[in-house]
Amino acid sequence: MMDMERVLSMGSRLQRLLVEAQAEAEQMVSEAQKQADEMIDAARTESNRRRMRAQRGTGLEEMLSEEEKKAEKEAAKVSKEYEKQVEELKKIPAEKTDSAVEFVLKEVLPE
Amino acid sequence: MSSIELEAGLIEKAVEERNAILAKAEARAERILENARQEEARIRNDTERHLRTIVGSELRAVHDRIVGRANLDGRKTVMEAKMELLDDVFESAREKLEAMAKTGGGDYQEVVKKLVSEAAEAMGEEELIVSSNEADQGFLKKTLSELSRELGVSIKLDGEPLETMGGVIVKNPKATKVYYNTLEGRLIEARQSKASEVAEKLGVI
Numbered sequence: 001m002m003d004m005e006r007v008l009s010m011g012s013r014l015q016r017l018l019v020e021a022q023a024e025a026e027q028m029v030s031e032a033q034k035q036a037d038e039m040i041d042a043a044r045t046e047s048n049r050r051r052m053r054a055q056r057g058t059g060l061e062e063m064l065s066e067e068e069k070k071a072e073k074e075a076a077k078v079s080k081e082y083e084k085q086v087e088e089l090k091k092i093p094a095e096k097t098d099s100a101v102e103f104v105l106k107e108v109l110p111e
Numbered sequence: 112m113s114s115i116e117l118e119a120g121l122i123e124k125a126v127e128e129r130n131a132i133l134a135k136a137e138a139r140a141e142r143i144l145e146n147a148r149q150e151e152a153r154i155r156n157d158t159e160r161h162l163r164t165i166v167g168s169e170l171r172a173v174h175d176r177i178v179g180r181a182n183l184d185g186r187k188t189v190m191e192a193k194m195e196l197l198d199d200v201f202e203s204a205r206e207k208l209e210a211m212a213k214t215g216g217g218d219y220q221e222v223v224k225k226l227v228s229e230a231a232e233a234m235g236e237e238e239l240i241v242s243s244n245e246a247d248q249g250f251l252k253k254t255l256s257e258l259s260r261e262l263g264v265s266i267k268l269d270g271e272p273l274e275t276m277g278g279v280i281v282k283n284p285k286a287t288k289v290y291y292n293t294l295e296g297r298l299i300e301a302r303q304s305k306a307s308e309v310a311e312k313l314g315v316i
Contacts, residue, residue: 006114010121010122014121018125028136028137029139031140032139035144036147039144039151043155050158060166063166064166064173067170068173072177076181078181082184083185085185086189089189089192090192096312096313100309100312100313101200103305103308103309104201105204107297108204108208108297109222109297
């Protein structure tokens, strides 16, 4: 009889544990939902602010400056490509140079 | 089954169920946040696209100014490097010609005779005056009569020496026709007319 009572008491404590877990789970989801709503609201607010400023012709400095940064990165890549070409030019083998000099001499000296 | 075993079974089942509830909630929360992050990115991209349609031309101008300048500068640097290579080739050729004229190597005297002949044929005059540098004058003095015979024209040597590395300037007595056939002159002409062929030989075209 005593054993049965203990088991029943344990059962009710475990039931409470599950109810608490359920509440914790709901809290977790609710907090995530709140955080998600805040993120989206902030994004929408920022979007509206930027759209309105752009329509008034202001607030474009940020975009222009961003574009400038992007373009500078691209320009650095472009410059590097050309630098590579210049480096390649410096590696021309002596035979080619000699052959070019011979060609010039042939042109300069009468046949 | 003893009461202890029964209790242990109940506890295990309850803990499993609790963990499942929390894991499910955690996954759902993560899904909610992930969707929000995607939505946030979509809003940001849409805004960016929208703004670009408004200020597209300004942005393009910024891009073109900066990247265009880099392209221009880069092309100029490459072009200068190519020109430097050409300069080196023509400078080497000039040094070789100078050495040839100084030492008389590479059958230089034959070269000078050919330069006189070429001028004479091009001018079509009966009388010619040939100018050269001091070093070549000595050789020309000895060979002009032979050259005159070969070419069938009267050729005299101008006593005034030229400041030249080598080669000749040939004119008629009234100096109404002048044929510049110095080595420097021919080198300059080659530079002007054969630069692209030299570049091709170097493999820089």
